[in-house]
Amino acid sequence: MIAVVRRVFRNRLVRAFSTGLTLTTAGVSVYFLHRNDYSLSSIGAVRFARAGIAVGRIATDYKWSLHGLDPDSKEYSTTMKQLHSRGAEKLLALARANGGVFIKVGQHIASLQYLLPDEYIKTLSVLHSRAPESKLDEVKRVVEESLNVPSCDDLFEFLDERPKGAASLAQVYEAKLIDTGERVAVKVQHPKVKPHSLIDIATMEFFVNIVDRLFPDFRLMWLVDEVKRNLPKELDFLNEADNADRVRRMFAHLPYLKIPKIYRKYCSDRVLTMEFCDGFQIDDIRAIEEHNFDKHDICQKIGTLFSEMIFVNGYIHCDPHPGNVLVNKNSEGELDIVLLDHGLYATLQDDFRINYTKLWLALLKPDRDLIKAYKG
Ligand SMILES: Nc1ncnc2c1ncn2[C@@H]1O[C@H](COP(=O)(O)OP(=O)(O)O)[C@@H](O)[C@H]1O
Ligand SMILES: *[C@@H]1O[C@H](CO)[C@@H](O)[C@H](O)[C@H]1NC(C)=O
Numbered sequence: 389m390i391a392v393v394r395r396v397f398r399n400r401l402v403r404a405f406s407t408g409l410t411l412t413t414a415g416v417s418v419y420f421l422h423r424n425d426y427s428l429s430s431i432g433a434v435r436f437a438r439a440g441i442a443v444g445r446i447a448t449d450y451k452w453s454l455h456g457l458d459p460d461s462k463e464y465s466t467t468m469k470q471l472h473s474r475g476a477e478k479l480l481a482l483a484r485a486n487g488g489v490f491i492k493v494g495q496h497i498a499s500l501q502y503l504l505p506d507e508y509i510k511t512l513s514v515l516h517s518r519a520p521e522s523k524l525d526e527v528k529r530v531v532e533e534s535l536n537v538p539s540c541d542d543l544f545e546f547l548d549e550r551p552k553g554a555a556s557l558a559q560v561y562e563a564k565l566i567d568t569g570e571r572v573a574v575k576v577q578h579p580k581v582k583p584h585s586l587i588d589i590a591t592m593e594f595f596v597n598i599v600d601r602l603f604p605d606f607r608l609m610w611l612v613d614e615v616k617r618n619l620p621k622e623l624d625f626l627n628e629a630d631n632a633d634r635v636r637r638m639f640a641h642l643p644y645l646k647i648p649k650i651y652r653k654y655c656s657d658r659v660l661t662m663e664f665c666d667g668f669q670i671d672d673i674r675a676i677e678e679h680n681f682d683k684h685d686i687c688q689k690i691g692t693l694f695s696e697m698i699f700v701n702g703y704i705h706c707d708p709h710p711g712n713v714l715v716n717k718n719s720e721g722e723l724d725i726v727l728l729d730h731g732l733y734a735t736l737q738d739d740f741r742i743n744y745t746k747l748w749l750a751l752l753k754p755d756r757d758l759i760k761a762y763k764g
Contacts, residue, residue, distance in 0.1 A: 667714025
C-alpha cells in the first residue's frame, strides 16, 4: 500500500515537475522575448516553443529517471544508455521539425565523437545524409528573387529537377547556362534559413544556457558561440565566392587542384553559380580502383595541398569531408583533386603557424630543401 502511494506520489511529482518546468520555460521565454524586443513571427514562436518543450522533456527525463539510482549500479548505466537514446531521438525530431540552423547544429553535435555519448552521435548522424529538401519551385523562387530575374528559364537552358546534394543551409543543382551553354552547379540557399537565423540562434543560446545550468558538466556554450560567429559568413555566398577565388590564386602553382570557377554574374548572397566539376568522392574506393586511379598519387597530392594550407598559408578549409573532396582524371590523363564548399576558412595566427611548422620540421628531420620550401 505504502509502495503504491509512494509510486503514485512520485509519478505525480514527476508530472508536476515536468509541467512546472514547461510552464516556467514558457514563462521565461515570453519574458526573454519581451526583454529582447524580438519581433517574432508566429513561426519563430513555434520553433522556440518546440525547442523549449524538447529541452524540458529531455531534462526532466534525465533528472527523474536517474533519481535514487546508485551511480555504480548496472541499472544506472543501462538507464543512462536508454536516456541518451531517448534524448537523441527528441533532439533529432526537433532538428527535423525546426530545420535550417537546427540541422546545422545537429550535424555539428553529431561530429563531436570525442565529447558526447555514442547514442547521440549515431542518432544525429542521419542529419548528415538526410537533410530535408526544399521543393524545386521554392528553389527557383529564391534564384529569381535573389538574382532579380523574372524566371529561371531566362538564365538556364536546363535545370535539373533533382538536387545533386542537399545540406542544412543549401542545395546544389546541375544546370546549363543559356548564354554560353556552360555546365554549372548552382548552390541555392533554403528560402527560410536566413530569415530565421537570428531568432534560431537566440533560441539556441537561450536553451543551451538553461541546459548549462541544469547539467554543469555538459558545457556546450562554445558550440553556440561558434555558430554565432560562423553562420553569418556561411549564409553569405558572396563570401564563399571570394574564398574560392582567393584559394584558387593561392594554389595556382598546384596544377592538379581544381576549384570551380565562379560565375559572378549569376551569384548573390543566396545563390552561387559555379563551374560543374565531375569526380568521385575521395572515399569512394570502389570507383578509385575501378578507374585505376593511383592511390599514392592521390595521397601525395592531398598531403601537399593540406600541408601548404596549414604550414605555408595558414588559411585552412574548414569542412574537408569526403563529399567536398573529389578525384578525377583530366583530359591529359593526370589526376585532379577537386575541392568544393569554400564557405568557411580558418586563419591561423602567424606565430602559431610558424611554431607548428618548426615542430613538424623537427619531427621530419628535414633536409635543406624542405626548410627552404616552408619559410618562417
Ligand atoms: N561545383 C560543383 N560541381 C559538382 N558538384 C558540386 C559542386 N558543388 C557542389 N556539388 C555537389 O553538391 C554537394 C553539396 O555542396 P556543398 O557546397 O558542399 O554544399 P554544403 O556547403 O551545403 O554542404 C557536394 O557534395 C557535391 O556533391
Ligand atoms: C611560439 O613560440 C614562442 C617561442 O617558443 C612562444 O613564445 C610563443 O608563445 C609561441 N606562440 C604560440 C601561439 O604558440
